[in-house]
Amino acid sequence: MNALLTLPIVLPIVGAALSIVAGRSRAAQRAISISVLVAMTVISIVLLVRVDRDGVTAVQAGGWPAPLGVTLVADRFSAMMLVVASMMLLAVLVYAIGQPGAERHHVGFQSVYLVLAAGVSLSFLTGDMFNLFVAFEMMLTASYVLMTLGGRADQIRSGMTYVVISLLASALFVTTLALIYAATGTVNMADLAGRMTELPEGVRSAFSVLLLVVFGIKAAIFPLFFWLPDAYPTAPSPVTAVFAGLLTKVGVYAIVRTQTLLFTPDSRSATLILVAAGLTMVVGVLGAIAQGDVKRILSFNIVSHIGFMMMGLGLFTVAGLAAAVFYTVHHIVAKTSMFLAGGLIEHVGGSGRLNRLGGMVTTAPVVAVLFLIPALSLAGVPPLSGFVAKLALVDAGVTQRSYVIVAVAILVSLLTLFSMMKIWSGVFWSPADEEPEVRSRVVGPLGGPILMVVPTTVLVALGVAMGLAGAPIWALSQRAATDLLDPGNYIRAVLRP
C-alpha cells in the first residue's frame, strides 16, 4: 500500500533523471516517459480502487509520525484526480511526440514534462501544507520552462507575466504558511483541521481568505484570472493542453481540499465563494466571446468553467461538492481534448486566427468532429459528460434554493455554446475572410499525423463515455463528496498512531 502512494511521485522524478542521462537518444527518452506515465496510470487506477474499497490511506514519509513528518494521503477525491491527471499526461505526451515541434527540437522536453507530472501527483497526494507549496513549485517551475520552450518574443512576454504572477502567489503562500505556523504550530493538514477550531473566528476567516487568494491565483478565479488568457495561448499546443487540463484544476483541488478540511463552512465564506464563482463564469465567457483566436477563446473558457467548479464548492452540500468533483473530472478530459483539437486546427490551417481559417469541415472533417464533440460537451449538450455535470450542479443549486447562481450558470452555458459556435463557424463552416498567410497544408484523410489524432480521439471518446455511462463515476463523485464534507476519516487515517 505504501508503494502505491509514493510511486506516482517517485517514478516520474526517477524517469526525469534517466531522461537527462539518455539525452542523446530521443527514442530512449520517449520510451522512458511513456513507460513511466503508463505505470503511473496503472498505479493510480489501482490506488483509486483500493481507496474506494478500504477508505482513506496515509503514508508517513521517512517513518516520522504524523504531525512532524511529511504525510502522503489518498482519499477518493485525490485518487480520482490522480487517475484523470495521469491519463491526460499520457495522452498529451503521445500527442506531443506526434506533433512536429516542441518535443522534437528540445532535448529537455521529456524530463521537464516528467517533473511536471511528479509535481501534479505530489499536489494531489500530499497531506502537508508546506509540502503542497513544494509540489506547486515543482509543477510551476516545470511549467515555466515548458511555456517558454522556443524562446520566441511573444512567449517571453507572456511567460514573464505568468512567472511573475506565480512567484507572487508563491511568496503569498509562504507568508500564509508562516502566519498559520505562528498561530497553530503545525502545517500538517489533518492536525491543522483540529487546531483551527481553537483559533478565534476572525483569525480563522483571515486564513480561509488568504488561502483562497493564494490558490485562487493558480486556479484563475475572478478577479485573479487575468494572467491566464494572456499566458496559455503562446505555449506549444500540447503544453497548453496539459496546462489547461491540469494546472488550474490543481488550484481548484487545493481550494476544495483546504476549504472543506481546514475550515467549517459558514454562510459568509459560502457567499464569498458563490459570488466569486458567478463573476468568474460571466467574465470568463464574455472574454471568450470577444476574442478572435481559437486558443484565446478556449483559454477564456477555462476561466469561465472554473466558476462552475467553485459554484459546486460554494453550495457546501454533498450534492454540490459531488457536482464539483464530477465537473472537474469532466472538464479536465473535455478541455484537454479541446486544446488538442485546437492544436490540430493550427496544424492544418497554419494559424489559430478565426479570420484566417475557414472551410475546414471539408478539408479536415476528422478534426471538425474531434472539435465539435468536446465543444458541445463543454456547453452542456446531452448526452455528453458536460450535460451530466451541469445538470448535477443546477440540481444541487435548486435544492439549496440558490436561484441566482443557477440562473447565472444556465445563462453562461448558453454563452459558452455561443463562443464555441464562433470557433465552429469561423474555422470549419465559413470560407476564410482573409487570404491565409500560410496556405492550408496538404493533409491526409485524418487531418494530421496519426500520433496526434489518436490521443485526441481517445480523449474525446472518454468524454462521450463519461456522458453515456457516467453513473459509476457520478456515484464515486458522491462518495468522494461525502468524504470531503465529513473529514473525520481523513484526520483519523493521518493521525493514527
Added chain:
Amino acid sequence: MSVTLAATAAALFAIGTYLLLQRALTRVIIGLAILSHGANVLMMASHRRGVPPIVGKGDPSTFSDPLPQAFALTAIVISFGVTTFLLAMAYRSWVLTHDDVVQDDLEDRLIGRGGIADKEVADEREIHDEAVRERR
C-alpha cells in the same frame, strides 16, 4: 514575534510591492526577490527563539523550533532557482527587443480597440483605393 523582525518583514514587503509595480523588468525581478525575502523573514519570525537545536547539547526545552528554519531554507532555495530563471528570461527579452520594459499584450490591445471595426475600416479603404486605381 520580535518587533524588529516584524518591522523588517513589513519593510521588505513594502519595497517589494513597490518595485513589482514598475514597468522595468529588472525592477520587477528585484522586487520579487525582496518580496520573497520578506516572506522568509516572516517565516523565521513565526517560531520560538532559543539555543541551536542540537540533540545532546543543552536542554531541549530551551531549543529554538527548527521546523520554520527548514521551511525558510527550502523557500530560499526555490526562490533562488526561479529568480535565476527570470533573469535568463529578462536577458532573452533584452536580446529580442533591446528594451527592459514589460511588453503589452498585442491581442488585448487589438480587441480593446475593436478588432472587427478596424478590419471593416481597412476593407473599405482597400475598396476605395482599388476604385481610385481603376479610374486612373
